[in-house]
Amino acid sequence: MRILIDMDDVMADAVERFFDWYERDFGVRYTKADIYGKKLYDIVPDANKPIVKSYAHQPGFFKDLPVIDHAKETIEKLNKLHEIYIVSAAMEFKYSFTDKYEWLDEHFPFIHWKNRIFCGNKHLVKGDVLIDDHDFNLSTFPGRAIVFSSPHNMLLTGYERMNGWQEAKLFFDDLE
């Protein structure tokens, strides 16, 4: 089985980086509870929105992001049982490539470069399962689409939902 796995907010915690940079710039610290069903962009004052929107386009945003809990050991186990591809929509962010690649080298060295894809649209990547946090990636996927819980998608329905990597065993029988 070929499983495609998204990076941001599935493997890497980009949400916390948004909070870090916002606190650095505006002195206010938000938490994930503050953005249930939303993005940080949605809840900040209008005057600050353009700056929040620019964050992921700035050098360094994707560098050394925290690893989502249990992602490493679970994906390592999945990688022994299935064909795993990391599929990141990195093309939107031209400064993200090297940071993302080195992040994979550091935390997921067992993911061979042949199994890494940086793209724009994900809809032309063939796979059996897609684990992703975004409706716009999941909705065009012809296989089994699993939404990985992240604050912004908590109100999204219509997909199987994985609340963290410890739940992966509910989705893949052979994972014990």
Add this chain to the structure above:
Amino acid sequence: MRILIDMDDVMADAVERFFDWYERDFGVRYTKADIYGKKLYDIVPDANKPIVKSYAHQPGFFKDLPVIDHAKETIEKLNKLHEIYIVSAAMEFKYSFTDKYEWLDEHFPFIHWKNRIFCGNKHLVKGDVLIDDHDFNLSTFPGRAIVFSSPHNMLLTGYERMNGWQEAKLFFDDLE
């Protein structure tokens, strides 16, 4: 129709960069005629092979590569008629991403980031046509596989062959 187009030695002339760097390091200038049916690696003295092999892994190798003749105007025209995706096996070369991305921005700004893919294996990218110089990409492609002539593949048979971008009109009827 979705047409997938490779970058190196299809859009960008990486062969000339190999010759440049080899001349810089060893004082000998080869030409494309010297490597008919081969790669530079195959014809250099054994002692120099590891250095030649390292070139594409070094920072700057992919920066400001010359554009292959007629690639720009032909792909721009194709892009108005078809769904064009640039699919580069960039993942093997961790220093190539930014150079490749900026090269596309400079020479092919009409290729939206949504239509760019940097991958390892190309066999899981869906398309109707693949234009590529490598047998290992063409052989696993389930659609129409077109070999783009490059010195190393001149003895390769079993595919339709495009000898440069001026021949594109032989392959795509609507290109006039």
